Amino acid sequence: MPVAAYLPRVVALVTHLRQPPAPSRMARLIEQVSADYRQQAHIEVIETTLAELLPLARDLDRHQRADIILCSGAVAEYLRQHLTTKVLALHPGQCDLARALTLARRRAKRVGVLNFGQHPGPATPPPLFDLRVQQHTYTSLEQARAQVERLVQDGVEVIIGSPTVCQLADAAGAEGVLALDSDSLRQAFDRLRARSRRARKPPTPQPFTTRYRFDQLLGDAPAFRATVQLAQRYATSNATVLISGESGTGKEWLAQSLHHASARQPGPFVAINCAALPESLLESELFGHEDGAFTGSRKGGKPGLIELAHGGTLFLDEVGDMPVALQTRLLRVLQEREVLRLGACEPTPVDIRVIAATHCDLPARIASGQFRADLFYRLNILRLVVPPLRERVQDILPLFEALLARHGTTRLGAPQLQPLLPMLLRHSWPGNIRELDNIAERAALCAPALEGADGIALASLFPEFFQQPQAPTQPLTVNDNLRSLGKAAEAAHARRTLASYDGNMEQAARSLGVSRSTLWRRLRAQP
Secondary structure, eight states, rough: OOOOOOOEEEEEEESSOOOOSSSOOHHHHHHHHHHHTTTTOOEEEEEEHHHHHHHHHHHHOOOOOOOOEEEEEHHHHTTTTTOOSEEEEEOHHHHHHHHHHHHHHHOOOOEEEEEEEOOOOOOOOOTTTTTTEEEEEEESSHHHHHHHHHEEEEEEEEEOOOHHHHHHHHHHTEEEOOOSOOHHHHHHHHHOOOOOOGGGGOOOSSSSSOOOEEHHHHHHHHHHHHHHHHHHTTTOOOOEEEEEEOOTTTTHHHHHHHHHHHHTTOOOOOEEETTOHHHHHHHHHHHOOOOOOSOOOTOOOOHHHHHHTTSEEEEEEEEGGSOOOHHHHHHHHHHHSSSOOOOOOOOOOOOOOOEESSSSSSSHHHHSSSOOOOHHHHHTEEEOOOOOGOOGGGGGHHHHHHHHHOOOOOOOTTGGGHHHHHHHHHHHOOHHHHHHHHHOOHHHHHHHHHHTOHHHHHHHTTTTTHSOOOOOOOOOOOTSSSGOOOOOHHHHHHHHHHHTTOOOHHHHHHHSSSOHHHHHHHHHHEE
């Protein structure tokens, strides 16, 4: 099915002190000129007041209703400080000023020209007969008002400037003449057409979606639940998050859940492993490139993953392994919220939330010169620490059961799996949940061979349990009555007791003073 070419969406903002009762001359002029560019862009003209300007512009920006906003120089300078949408300024040229002076000469002998900026605009042409011209600049509305009053006090009858300057002139008793004419508007639309290639592409279905939510994160260990609760609170913010934890603890699952619970959930979740790609390729993947930026670059250029994350979340996994040279460029993205493609001359604004994850000790890397301190402080705004699995002993069996169900039909209560239970609880889990998943898949596949297996058979199937040093266990008093313990500790105590009896459910239940079915419910308890 053919797809229509995407046309950039342009909103031309015409700003006034007071809303005019009918379309202003500036609005009519933009409508007239833009008619010749309807094949290159969707152009909408909106007239507003200075008081309503920022809320209106922010609404356009937040809902991505415009790829480019077109407005006068003063308004453009102001909006660029508050928006991520590209803002293009309209500036009067030499021909505009000559036309405006010719028009003003028919109405008065003394004319004022008021330009926005620190320096005067186009040079004033030589005097036209007896026409006297005074030229001034302004950088704020109050300065513009003061300059208009000064010109009127000096006997100036006509003032040339922006629509706002014209309204100020009319209010002060002079006549306002627009500085801009169709020639400058056409030049602006020509520049817009040249930039349309860089305008933001329309939203399209893309593979950058999440699979995990907070309610899918299993675990009852206090440290883990505290981390999840903190992440749920962070989901309401747009601030950068740094997740630290050992490899295999589920940092990306937490990042995906955080994105899914945030207001950015409809947007993309773009993940990249900073340790998986060489430096040259990582730079191109992150920042994108222009056509011909390097040998073998894609014709027409390619947006980087940072651009593709616009409106959503960029997840930088293993950020501690990012090359130092790229850390400098990433720091600028975090500071300015704009990205410069390889070979490009102009940056592209992006609206992203950054979540970074690392297994490294970043302060130690800073001390060794492998990580920039300023980047660390840019990332370390909201902090999450994921505890290792060896500190979540009470979560091991519920997680193992959930992983078993994913890999097959074998259940945790199957007789052939009973010899594994004490080993699961004693193992130090250097690979964390990733290692537990490997064991669960192997156990589901080899369950028939486990029935009646001796130590030699178990060692051949699960060498990890016999080769890795065992994590120290907490002191255990097997005679404690289960009903005397608090609810927060009873599940963990039940699992430790079961491990002390080498997985014998009957002896463990008798020691705890409960039935086998009650013990089984405690072992299978979910958070």
